[in-house]
Amino acid sequence: MKRFSIVSLGCPKNLVDSEYICERFQQEGFVLTEDPAHAELVVVNTCSFLASAVEESINTMLELIQDGKEVVCAGCLVSRYRQELLRELPEIRFFAAPGSYAEIAEAYLRGESYLAPVFGSVVSRSFFTGRSSAYLKLSEGCSNHCNYCLIPAIRGELVSKPFDEVIRESTRLADSGAKELILVAQDLGSYGKDRPGERSLVELVERISRIETVEWIRLMYVHPASLTGTLVELMKTNPKVCPYIDLPIQHVSEKVLQAMGRKGGAQAVKAAFDLLAPAAGEIWIRSTVMVGHPGEDDDAFLELEQFIQEGLIGHLGVFTYSAETGTRSSLMPDAPKRRVALKRKNRIMAIQQGVSKKRLHKMKGERVKVLIEGYHPETELLLKGRASFQAPEVDGEVIITEGGADAGTITDVEITGSHAYDLIGKIL
Ligand code: SF4
Numbered sequence: 001m002k003r004f005s006i007v008s009l010g011c012p013k014n015l016v017d018s019e020y021i022c023e024r025f026q027q028e029g030f031v032l033t034e035d036p037a038h039a040e041l042v043v044v045n046t047c048s049f050l051a052s053a054v055e056e057s058i059n060t061m062l063e064l065i066q067d068g069k070e071v072v073c074a075g076c077l078v079s080r081y082r083q084e085l086l087r088e089l090p091e092i093r094f095f096a097a098p099g100s101y102a103e104i105a106e107a108y109l110r111g112e113s114y115l116a117p118v119f120g121s122v123v124s125r126s127f128f129t130g131r132s133s134a135y136l137k138l139s140e141g142c143s144n145h146c147n148y149c150l151i152p153a154i155r156g157e158l159v160s161k162p163f164d165e166v167i168r169e170s171t172r173l174a175d176s177g178a179k180e181l182i183l184v185a186q187d188l189g190s191y192g193k194d195r196p197g198e199r200s201l202v203e204l205v206e207r208i209s210r211i212e213t214v215e216w217i218r219l220m221y222v223h224p225a226s227l228t229g230t231l232v233e234l235m236k237t238n239p240k241v242c243p244y245i246d247l248p249i250q251h252v253s254e255k256v257l258q259a260m261g262r263k264g265g266a267q268a269v270k271a272a273f274d275l276l277a278p279a280a281g282e283i284w285i286r287s288t289v290m291v292g293h294p295g296e297d298d299d300a301f302l303e304l305e306q307f308i309q310e311g312l313i314g315h316l317g318v319f320t321y322s323a324e325t326g327t328r329s330s331l332m333p334d335a336p337k338r339r340v341a342l343k344r345k346n347r348i349m350a351i352q353q354g355v356s357k358k359r360l361h362k363m364k365g366e367r368v369k370v371l372i373e374g375y376h377p378e379t380e381l382l383l384k385g386r387a388s389f390q391a392p393e394v395d396g397e398v399i400i401t402e403g404g405a406d407a408g409t410i411t412d413v414e415i416t417g418s419h420a421y422d423l424i425g426k427i428l
Helices: 012-027 051-066 076-088 101-109 151-155 163-175 201-208 229-237 254-260 265-279 298-309 338-361
Strands: 003-008 041-046 070-075 094-096 133-137 180-184 216-220 241-246 284-291 315-320 367-376 379-387 398-402 410-418 423-427
Touching: 003 012, 012 041, 012 070, 012 101, 012 133, 012 180, 041 051, 041 076, 051 070, 051 076, 070 076, 070 101, 076 094, 076 151, 094 101, 133 163, 163 180, 163 201, 180 201, 201 216, 201 229, 229 241, 229 265, 254 265, 254 298, 284 298, 284 338, 298 338, 315 338, 338 410, 367 398, 367 423, 379 410, 398 410
Parallel strands: 003 041, 041 070, 070 094, 133 180, 180 216, 216 241, 241 284, 284 315, 398 423
Antiparallel strands: 367 379, 367 410, 379 398, 410 423
């Protein structure tokens, strides 16, 4: 029996695919090992969203080949650079594009070298690594077609997973020990729009919340133009839905949002914040912004800077624009110089650091529910966990200095202090 391992690069949506790929190989008799050093075959699930991700994906595979591993290249890199990869990297044993994974292990065993995507379904896996938190992908692809983004070209148009299938997968994940389900998609708010008569995201979340052992449901990635009042209402009233929304706005300047091709432009961003305004302080907003896109002049940047200073966003990711070949944005003139974009990124990050610091400082003395994740990586004297307003990996965490609890439990914690992005607390 061949031992295999997987390296999952990129976003949580890729992670879901990686678990599905693991399941496919295991069903064909391969044995999963966590550490690629102990495997003969390593599947690298790549990302090609940005030039830096392409570089990381290729370097990872080359290093594994140098270490004598047989490598399977899966993921977005295959969709974007199929011809070049097949030509330039013959040492990679097999290539599988997103949308082809149902057949991945069989095609590998048949000795094929490339497996083409068949867009039209969303992976639904039963294998789960048994953590207390699981990502659940509701759809594949995207039909929003922002000018700077390759996702629709790489992953195809929006394809939603059928409602009943989502419920079955949620139940399986809950039965395997997942207490937190993190719903992901390129745009959750578009869920079902490709399936006439399909039930809405709100109905779906409401139905998942009826699974007894699911304690937290987290919504990640809702395009501002897709946010609805009913979804906000659900977050306010259903105790299982985390008071948290990942709402990538990218910018606030109408001129820049038009150049980006963002659906609804600045009006959609404003409308989304208006919907969330009555819940300010209750619902935490996470967002991402992109600086340096063509059309972002000094005035447009100032507009963004002032908006971030208002402190409405609790967690923020800041990216610099990267002109990706094949996008409409890459053909546009007037992109700020790279050094200007980097300076702007640093400026926004500095403002947000102040916002976060102030906001977390005010929480001293509050009592919050925390999902304990285990020991702190620096010392076994401390535990670490996440409050319901903190998503894994991208937001801060709660560092527990007093009291004990098992990993995977949700427990009451009193906040005793804070850093710029992390909270400190003791178990009550
Ligand atoms: S919403 Fe825009 S940025 Fe996000 S995946 Fe779709 S096209 Fe890309």
